[in-house]
Amino acid sequence: MKVTADRIEGGQVVLNIAVEAEEMEEAIKKAYSRMGSKTIVPGFRKGKAPPAVLERYFGRDAVVEDAAEHLLPEVYEQAIEEHEVDAIAQPQVEIIQINPLAFKATVPVRPTVELGDYHQIKFKPEEVVVGDVEVEEALEKIRYAQAPWEPVERAAKFGDLLSIEVEGKVGDKSIASEKEGWYQLSPDQPQPVPGFAEQLEGAKKGEERTFTLRLPEGQEEFGGQECEFKVLVNEIKEKKPPELDDEFAKSLGQGFDTMDALRETITANIKSKKELEARSEIEEKALNAVVDLANVEFPDIMVQQELEHLAEE
Known part of the structure; x- marks a missing residue:
């Protein structure tokens, strides 16, 4: 041959x-x-x-x-x-x-692939700075996560946790029935249906509220229909965040003796994360710069196949 x-x-x-x-x-x-x-x-x-x-x-x-x-x-x-x-x-x-x-x-x-003069590509990472606001926001998240739910004697507001009994009917047919379920009141909460949370804002312990909401169109069988809800509020709880002091730092059980030590660790963690993000950003910029300088020759058949694929779409 x-x-x-x-x-x-x-x-x-x-x-x-x-x-x-x-x-x-x-x-x-x-x-x-x-x-x-x-x-x-x-x-x-x-x-x-x-x-x-x-x-x-x-x-x-x-x-x-x-x-x-x-x-x-x-x-x-x-x-x-x-x-x-x-x-x-x-x-x-x-x-x-x-x-x-x-x-x-x-x-x-x-x-x-013919690489261009990539040696000229230089990027200097910006200095990473951790602000006090970032540290305080991180502390607040930890504080809220550690906060217990405690009963309150007032009207319900967004953020509260409610113990409720629910019954929902479309016409004469019951489609929802729950005893002593817990429901966190959040604005724009889509569950069980949009608008449900807003109807319970301001309710008091022992109060029963009746209201009608339209079920989402995507629901099977009853989508788009009016549903009458009866909701009894049995209990209202709210988060009681602890004070940000040395005792709080110790309660986390991670070897912190003071709030200063906790803040230092949080600052270091935030800085490490931001440095990693900055490095990833630099790497992406460098890669894009190399690609822009490179000369790539694609086979004509690959170009033609891609054009045909785009035409079909």
Whole structure:
């Protein structure tokens, strides 16, 4: 087999492959055997008809075409391996002649990348500063998380935790019934339906409220219909955040003896996070700069396939 390989524009390599006559004859012998094993020729057992008879039965051209059809992918794979062609898709094949087989394969290859002068790319990370407001906000989150829920004797407001009994009906059919469930009152709360939380704002312990809300359209069976709710408020609780003092720091159980020690750790954690974010931002900017400087040659077939994909969308 003779092979030449030439790189052309458009991210492709052209292989000119010519099979030796001896190799072609061997492929034709295999074709006779392959075709004969699948055919019953009158006067012969299946697979026992000699080549001369098979040639008269099928015709010489059919046998040669079968040989070439099976030989082509074999010699193509051998050619791209020998010439280290990094094919990324099936080639376009042009048959030059059938016997002995000769063809041209235009092969799309992996895109080549020429990096620009990336040594000129320099980014200086900004100095990371942790403000007092950031530390205090982090402390408030910890403080709120550690706060217990305690009963209160006042009207419910957003942020409270309510013990409620709920019954919901669409017409005469009950679709919701719950005894002694806990419900945190939050504005714009979508559960159980939008507007439910707002109807309970201002309710007092022992008060029963009746109101009607439209169920979301996406709900099965009752979507878009009016639902009448009856809600009994059994108890109201609120968060009682502890004082931010040394005792609070000790209560966290992480070795803090003072609030100053807790603030130092929080400051260090925030700084570490911001430094990591800053580093990631610098890396992304550097990568984008390298890509902008690089020259990438994509195979024409990849570009065409992407255009066809976009057109289909």
